[in-house]
Each structure stands twice: as C-alpha cells, then as structure tokens.
Amino acid sequence: MQELSVQYVSEATRDPLAKHRRAKGRHILRDLWRYRFLYLLALPGLLFMVVFRYIPMPGIIIAFQDFSVAKGFLRSPWIGLENVTRLFSSPDFWVILRNTLTISVLGLVFLFPAPIVLALLLNELKSQPFKRGLQTVYYLPHFLSWVIVVSLTYFFLSTEVGVINKAILALGGTKIPFLLDSQYFYPMLIVQGLWKGVGWGTIIYLAAMAGLDPALYEAAQIDGAGKWAQIRHVTIPGIMPTVRILFILNMGGLLSTNFEQVWLMQNAMILDVAEVIDTYVYRTGVTMGQFSYTTAVGLFKSVIGLILILSANWFAKRNGEEGVW
Amino acid sequence: MNNLAVAYKSRYRARETVFQVILGILLSAIAAVMILPMVYVVAVSFTDATIYVPNQLTFWPSKWSLDAYRYILAGPGFTNALKASLFLTIVGTPLNLMVTAGFAYALSKPELPGRRVLLALVLFTMLFSAGLIPGYLLVRGLGLLDTWWAIILPGIADAWSLLVFKSFFQSIPRELEDAARIDGCNDLVIFWRIVLPLSKAPLATFGLFFAVGYWNTYFSAIIYIKDATMWPLQVMLQQVVLTAAASRFLSSEAVAQLQLMQALPQETVKMATVVIVTAPILLVYPFLQGYFAKGVLLGSIKS
Numbered sequence: 001m002q003e004l005s006v007q008y009v010s011e012a013t014r015d016p017l018a019k020h021r022r023a024k025g026r027h028i029l030r031d032l033w034r035y036r037f038l039y040l041l042a043l044p045g046l047l048f049m050v051v052f053r054y055i056p057m058p059g060i061i062i063a064f065q066d067f068s069v070a071k072g073f074l075r076s077p078w079i080g081l082e083n084v085t086r087l088f089s090s091p092d093f094w095v096i097l098r099n100t101l102t103i104s105v106l107g108l109v110f111l112f113p114a115p116i117v118l119a120l121l122l123n124e125l126k127s128q129p130f131k132r133g134l135q136t137v138y139y140l141p142h143f144l145s146w147v148i149v150v151s152l153t154y155f156f157l158s159t160e161v162g163v164i165n166k167a168i169l170a171l172g173g174t175k176i177p178f179l180l181d182s183q184y185f186y187p188m189l190i191v192q193g194l195w196k197g198v199g200w201g202t203i204i205y206l207a208a209m210a211g212l213d214p215a216l217y218e219a220a221q222i223d224g225a226g227k228w229a230q231i232r233h234v235t236i237p238g239i240m241p242t243v244r245i246l247f248i249l250n251m252g253g254l255l256s257t258n259f260e261q262v263w264l265m266q267n268a269m270i271l272d273v274a275e276v277i278d279t280y281v282y283r284t285g286v287t288m289g290q291f292s293y294t295t296a297v298g299l300f301k302s303v304i305g306l307i308l309i310l311s312a313n314w315f316a317k318r319n320g321e322e323g324v325w
Numbered sequence: 326m327n328n329l330a331v332a333y334k335s336r337y338r339a340r341e342t343v344f345q346v347i348l349g350i351l352l353s354a355i356a357a358v359m360i361l362p363m364v365y366v367v368a369v370s371f372t373d374a375t376i377y378v379p380n381q382l383t384f385w386p387s388k389w390s391l392d393a394y395r396y397i398l399a400g401p402g403f404t405n406a407l408k409a410s411l412f413l414t415i416v417g418t419p420l421n422l423m424v425t426a427g428f429a430y431a432l433s434k435p436e437l438p439g440r441r442v443l444l445a446l447v448l449f450t451m452l453f454s455a456g457l458i459p460g461y462l463l464v465r466g467l468g469l470l471d472t473w474w475a476i477i478l479p480g481i482a483d484a485w486s487l488l489v490f491k492s493f494f495q496s497i498p499r500e501l502e503d504a505a506r507i508d509g510c511n512d513l514v515i516f517w518r519i520v521l522p523l524s525k526a527p528l529a530t531f532g533l534f535f536a537v538g539y540w541n542t543y544f545s546a547i548i549y550i551k552d553a554t555m556w557p558l559q560v561m562l563q564q565v566v567l568t569a570a571a572s573r574f575l576s577s578e579a580v581a582q583l584q585l586m587q588a589l590p591q592e593t594v595k596m597a598t599v600v601i602v603t604a605p606i607l608l609v610y611p612f613l614q615g616y617f618a619k620g621v622l623l624g625s626i627k628s
Contacts, residue, residue, distance in 0.1 A: 038430070046443065050446075053454065054446075056463045060456070125345070143541075155366060298457055298459075
C-alpha cells in the first residue's frame, strides 16, 4: 500500500505533466468520438494524400544511395552526394537547365500576361450574350488533351501533311521542316500554350473584375476618366492582388514544364533545345532505370521550386503587399 | 450649352459604337483561330479516298466518306483503348469527387480538432513534392504497375480541388446544417442530404474537370502502363498520329496497323482518330460550360 503511494508520488514529481497529459489523451479520444463522422469523411482523402504524397517523401533518400530495386531502400549502399556532384558536373545538366528556364521564362513573358490582356478586352465588351458566346469558344481548347494539340500542330506544320507547308508549296515555295528544326521549337510551344490556355486563363481575372465595385467606375467617370484611364486606374489596380497571387504560384513552377507538351513535341533532331528536367527524369529514370540519379535531379527541382515560391511570397509581403499565405 | 452637351454625348456614343465594333471583330478573330483548326480536321477526316490528293490544300471535301471512321472503329486497338479510357473516366471521376468532397467538408468545419494540422498537410503538397521517381517506385512497390489503378489512385484528392471545395462548403449558411443537427441528424447524413444537394455547381465543375482529366490521361499512362493492350485512347492517338513522324516507342502492333493503313490516306485516318477521341468532350462541354463560369473558381484563389 505504502509502496504504491510512493510510486504514485514519485511519478507525479518526476513528471508533473503526466496527469495533464492523461487528461489531454481523454480529450483527444472524446473529440475523436464526438467528431467521428467528420473524421470518417476525411479519412479516405487523408489516406490517399498520405500514401501517395507523403510516403514517397522519405523515398528521396535514394538520391544519396546507389539504389537498386533488388536491395531496396534499407540495404542499398550509401554514396553521399555523389549523384548531386554528378548532376552539377554533367554538361548535359546545364543544357537541360537552360532549356527548362528558357521555356519557363518565355511562358512568364508571353503566356502569363496574355489572359490578362484578353480579359481586359472581354471586360470592355457591352453585349453580354456575345461575350458569353466568345467565352464558350475560348475555354474549349483547355479541355483538349496535349496529344490532340500536338496532333493539330502536326496537321498544320509537318512536311508530310501540314497545311502551312501545302500553302507554301502552292505559292511556289519549298517546304519548311518546322517540327525538325530547333529554331522553331520555342515559338511553337508558345503558340500552342496560347491557343490552349489563353481563354481559360481569363476566367479568374474576369471573376476578379466582376467583383470590383461599380461605384469606383462611376467616381472615375465623374472625374472625367475616359475608357483607358478607367482601365488603368480602376480595373488594373483592382485585379492586381489576383495577378500577384498567380505570379507567386507561377514562380514555384519555374523549373517545371508541361511534360506532355514538351515530350510529344520532342524528336531526335531538336533534343538539344527540347530536353527539359521533367522529360530527362522520365527518360533516364523510368525508361532507363537510373532511379537514384534521377531522384537527385527531381529533388533539385523540388527544392528550387520551394525556395522560389517562398521567396516570391516573402518578397511580396516585404513590399507591403498581400502574399499567398 | 445644352446643344453642345447633346453633341458631345452623341459623338461619345458614336465613338463607343466604333470601339465596340472593332473590339467585336478582334475578339471574333481570336475565336476563329481557336475553332477553325478543329473544323478543318473534321472536314478532312470525312474526305473520300478517291478525291484525296496528297500535298494539295483542301479545306472542304467535295465528296464525303465514312471510310476512315469505319477503319478505325473496326480495329482491335480502338476497342481496347476505348475500354481503358471508359474505365478511367467512369470509375475515377465519382471516386475522386466523393473522396475530395468528403475530405474538404471536414476541412471546412472550423471547430474540428486537428483541422489546422490537416490543412497544413494539404497545403504543403502544393509547395513540395517527392518528385516523379519516388512516386513511381511507390506505385511499383504497391504492385500497381500495368493496372488502371496506377493512373487513378495517385491523383485523388489534390490540394487545389480540396481548397476550392472547402471554400465552397464554408459559404453554405450554417443555419441549414444546424437545423438538421437539432433534428438529430449526424454529420454523415447532413453531408449527404443537405450539403451535397446544395453543391451541384462545384460537383458539376469538378466532375467535368476530373472526367476530362481521366479522358485526356497520357503521361500517367506511359509511365505506369507498359502493356499496349491496356493503353487508353490518348496513347493510341499518339501512336497513330505522331509515331510515324517521330518513331519513339513504336510497338510491332502499331507498325502492323500503320502498314494496314497504307490502303487509306493516312491523313484522313489520323484526323478521324483525333475527331473520335475529342468527340465526347465536345459533346459534354456545352452542357457543363455554364457551371464553371459562375465564379465557382474564384474561391480557389484565396482560401
């Protein structure tokens, strides 16, 4: 009896929070029970998220191993930073990095502002039924797959069946191998990106414009502002928060390209400008089995992406603007 | 003075009309650029083989034919690919919708203990991912390679859809749910009977997104599926249209198919394949188009 009480006292003195923790444990159980149906609803989604997004994360360690599928994660030998050194010392890597950045920067320059301009134009249209009809057409290409878009490119630009080349031939010229010449590769990506995405990109800006207070425009008109002045001083400042958030989110994807688009447009003739990080990881990782090395490449991409998005957000906040979080 | 104001007004109106007309023409031209390539492809796909001349520019066939379609629909490759795409779309879409909506509903309840942790878990997946290879090794380790599940399961409950659904659920008036709770309904019943019926717009929008996503699956299919008989339509389309130009992974089956095609002009067969693969999207699109314009997406930007 005395022993027991001594034990009890000593436990309490050694760990004064134990009792509190036990109470908290009961809290958790009670909460779990009380909200059991909500947790039940969350469970499948949480499970998918943990299994397919979080369980692969420890798998990143194979970037520092000489991983083989037969040996598995635990028995593959450690090789430290060998893959990272290999990555940075490989001339291929710098070419791939340059190609990736070129495509992303071109995207930021051409594809990012295009929907803003189109939305500003659509917003000036008075006739609502006409506007709705146009929107229906503009959104459509977004729903077509990249295989379709690249197929259309082939139908228009190839030397075999391309409409443009048929027209050139009909006008007495000679065919141009657009798809096999590296100088046309980036312009083609931009045109495809515009065709597929410019209309869809307007949705978010049009919604932001619809949310602007009409009183602002009335006040501007009373002050004698014309159409251009209203766009410049009311509409554009009004959608700036949206623009900023989308820009920050875009920054995180600076090392990501659209795999399907680039992969489908690639061929042996233009690989020097067309190989990007994503396609390189697929080609050497999945099809050639160099899992450790390509995991290191993927890790490089993820880390840079994380740094970029966090610094873009930090930068926006430092300048007194609203960040994403 | 009064006359001046009227004159000024009418001149302003005239200028406004000119502006509207020019703007209308410009925007219509953009719309034409988006729609005409598809019209051209449809027209050529129906061109009769007897009048087809390679290297000649034709925009509208003078003689129509369904031969290209008959040829494609008869092939075993098409039936297999259609089966795969239908499975992905019909199984994947409702599964993804239910899982996403359920998780998002729980996340939308501020009083739920642990909500912040769950939300942080969701948000972090937007910032950082393990990359392609660890994900591939996981799917491989789970024995999902060469199954359609490898395409469906890893993409379920993505952060962006969750956040849009969550902010939509938060906009539903609490009183409706509270009334049901007083009547003794539990959260499952409330979710099923009250919340989901009020969520037709996001359900239709994301139903369309998910369905189109599964129908358009290409990347996941070439990563996870090596068995050519299990490839979905997009991979078949890529084989038919693009491999002749850039022979990357041409299976012997595809070579045989291409040789068979020599009888018909390849161009019409290729274009007919594009039309068949796109048709379901074009058919569904007008009906669902109204939903996603309703600002459902606005919530996504800040939540």
